[in-house]
Amino acid sequence: MKISFIGSGNVAWHLSQALKLHGNRIVQVYSRKPGNALKLANVLNSEYTSDFNSLSTEADIYIISISDDALIEICKNKLLKAKINNKLVVHTAGSINIDILKKLSLNIGVLYPLQTFSKKKEIDFSKIPICVEANTKIKENYLKNIADKISDNVRILTSNQRQHLHLAAVFACNFTNHFYSIAENILQNNKMDFDILLPLIKETTNKIEKFNPTSVQTGPAYRDDQKILKKHIELLKKYPDLQKMYNFVSENILKSKAK
Amino acid sequence: MKISFIGSGNVAWHLSQALKLHGNRIVQVYSRKPGNALKLANVLNSEYTSDFNSLSTEADIYIISISDDALIEICKNKLLKAKINNKLVVHTAGSINIDILKKLSLNIGVLYPLQTFSKKKEIDFSKIPICVEANTKIKENYLKNIADKISDNVRILTSNQRQHLHLAAVFACNFTNHFYSIAENILQNNKMDFDILLPLIKETTNKIEKFNPTSVQTGPAYRDDQKILKKHIELLKKYPDLQKMYNFVSENILKSKAK
Numbered sequence: 397m398k399i400s401f402i403g404s405g406n407v408a409w410h411l412s413q414a415l416k417l418h419g420n421r422i423v424q425v426y427s428r429k430p431g432n433a434l435k436l437a438n439v440l441n442s443e444y445t446s447d448f449n450s451l452s453t454e455a456d457i458y459i460i461s462i463s464d465d466a467l468i469e470i471c472k473n474k475l476l477k478a479k480i481n482n483k484l485v486v487h488t489a490g491s492i493n494i495d496i497l498k499k500l501s502l503n504i505g506v507l508y509p510l511q512t513f514s515k516k517k518e519i520d521f522s523k524i525p526i527c528v529e530a531n532t533k534i535k536e537n538y539l540k541n542i543a544d545k546i547s548d549n550v551r552i553l554t555s556n557q558r559q560h561l562h563l564a565a566v567f568a569c570n571f572t573n574h575f576y577s578i579a580e581n582i583l584q585n586n587k588m589d590f591d592i593l594l595p596l597i598k599e600t601t602n603k604i605e606k607f608n609p610t611s612v613q614t615g616p617a618y619r620d621d622q623k624i625l626k627k628h629i630e631l632l633k634k635y636p637d638l639q640k641m642y643n644f645v646s647e648n649i650l651k652s653k654a655k
Numbered sequence: 656m657k658i659s660f661i662g663s664g665n666v667a668w669h670l671s672q673a674l675k676l677h678g679n680r681i682v683q684v685y686s687r688k689p690g691n692a693l694k695l696a697n698v699l700n701s702e703y704t705s706d707f708n709s710l711s712t713e714a715d716i717y718i719i720s721i722s723d724d725a726l727i728e729i730c731k732n733k734l735l736k737a738k739i740n741n742k743l744v745v746h747t748a749g750s751i752n753i754d755i756l757k758k759l760s761l762n763i764g765v766l767y768p769l770q771t772f773s774k775k776k777e778i779d780f781s782k783i784p785i786c787v788e789a790n791t792k793i794k795e796n797y798l799k800n801i802a803d804k805i806s807d808n809v810r811i812l813t814s815n816q817r818q819h820l821h822l823a824a825v826f827a828c829n830f831t832n833h834f835y836s837i838a839e840n841i842l843q844n845n846k847m848d849f850d851i852l853l854p855l856i857k858e859t860t861n862k863i864e865k866f867n868p869t870s871v872q873t874g875p876a877y878r879d880d881q882k883i884l885k886k887h888i889e890l891l892k893k894y895p896d897l898q899k900m901y902n903f904v905s906e907n908i909l910k911s912k913a914k
Contacts, residue, residue, distance in 0.1 A: 567835075568855070574868075613833060649830075
């Protein structure tokens with residue numbers, strides 16, 4: 397396929413290269429900042445522009461990979477709509493409904509790769525789940541075929557499912573990382589390094605590859621071990637927010653167990 | 656060394672076998688339940704008993720590896736104290752001060768392996784952090800030498816540090832597992848499987864092996880992306896506890912960033 401990218405951020409950076417690697421031609425990269433467009437275009441050996449007037453009309457698919465706010469704005473752009481001329485336009489956002497693209501084209505879809513990307517870090521796209529959606533079965537199959545070439549883990553999801561998936565990912569990744577960060581602070585305040593926890597963290601994630609997380613829950617809250625719960629609250633006495641967090645999560649663990 | 660185990664639970668099960676493997680002789684296993692003592696004694700080729708009157712006086716070290724509540728109780732046992740006869744007595748608990756053992760002997764210590772154990776699952780002890788404490792420098796070195804033989808990751812920690820380590824582990828492992836469990840529920844309620852999150856979870860933990868967790872925090876709360884935060888709260892409208900949790904953790908992430 398001939399593909400144009402609108403956007404040159406972390407997702408565009410990796411997704412465009414993976415698509416190129418698997419037989420697609422990247423026609424052009426658009427970014428508001430010409431320097432950013434140029435950088436990615438150089439890697440892809442494609443054209444670049446920072447002006448919608450110069451947008452190539454040669455592409456079969458336009459992939460818009462920009463921030464949610466910018467996506468909402470760009471969908472109102474008449475010039476972009478004219479250039480796309482009802483060809484397939486796709487976004488890569490977790491939490492934005494496919495329907496927003498209706499303002500730009502009659503043929504719309506989503507390719508949402510569920511991973512955190514950073515330009516510096518190479519990534520094996522074959523293991524990354526890609527969530528596919530389109531407004532017709534034909535376009536859905538078309539996008540699925542493209543996605544299947546770059547990933548072994550392609551799922552057809554509705555916008556509603558994708559939004560819930562993003563929410564679940566916030567709990568499973570952003571919030572857990574924040575708890576690693578809290579653990580790090582507790583250790584540093586007591587002259588210990590975070591790395592002492594790594595084997596236990598690894599074992600925790602090894603377990604959930606084999607068993608569902610609800611079935612392997614452990615810890616003082618799960619055991620309703622009031623002596624330890626009280627001791628932990630006491631250890632956190634200088635940190636009222638963490639005390640509140642500890643109590644709240646512990647109570648939630650106990651409630652979930654009761655269900 | 657000649658070692659007796661008081662207790663035959665998960666920690667005793669793995670620690671005793673690792674100690675035996677590395678040149679120690681396990682003299683005897685005590686458990687309140689003779690069947691449990693027998694099972695572990697069979698694996699270790701040692702004696703067993705469920706009666707303090709029959710406790711062997713031959714051991715150099717007595718390792719008490721039982722629940723916190725049972726440990727607090729057992730330390731009051733006069734018969735056990737007489738049998739130990741001021742030889743080295745050690746506990747394996749994360750949240751109990753070393754001083755509790757003063758009731759049993761003049762020579763006391765702690766060997767706290769930081770891992771979750773289950774009897775069914777074999778474990779490579781060499782990677783497990785073992786936290787060592789003793790009431791004299793000589794005994795501390797003595798226990799450290801024993802621990803160094805079974806683990807590459809031995810740390811000398813005070814009781815206060817060990818208690819904070821346990822608290823940090825609750826955040827980094829028990830609480831994170833609960834969040835995996837919440838993510839699982841959100842996915843199941845929307846007809847998706849938990850395994851779609853595994854690559855992202857793996858990448859999250861890969862990152863914290865190289866960078867400190869505070870420096871790699873991402874997500875809508877960290878970006879203060881109010882549109883997504885509102886959308887997520889809306890998606891959780893049927894689950895007031897999760898809404899509260901989502902808000903509370905998100906606010907805490909933003910506050911931590913501001914610091």
